[in-house]
Amino acid sequence: MEHKRKIKLTPADVHEFVTSAEKCDFDIDVFYNRFIVDAKSILGVFSLDLNKTLTVQYAGIDPHFEATLNKFCVA
Template sequence: MEHKREIRLTASDVKEFVTSAEKCDFDIDVFYNRFIVDAKSILGVLSLDLTKTLTVQYAGINPNFEATLNKFCVA
């Protein structure tokens, strides 16, 4: 089952987000407009427009990653 969440990141948040994603054994993609990057790539995530809301799509469950997403989630 695919999960989608909307998040906002600052440049200083990216390392924490990517480190959390790297610990997951499933694919995680981050979308903005027509750009799609691997959430486990710090350069990929930094290349996105961090002033905008990003969509995270993933197909697994990891409690630590969910906690990180909740921290950056858009209300």
């Protein structure tokens, strides 16, 4: 089952987000418009426009990652 969440990151948040994603044993994608990057790539996440709301798509469940997403979640 695919999950999608909307998040907003500042440059200071990227390290925490990527570190949390790296601990998951499933794929996590972050995208904005047609740009899609691996959430486990700090350079990839920094290449996105952090002024915009980003969409995170993932297929697994990890309580620590969910808690991290909740910190950055937007309505």
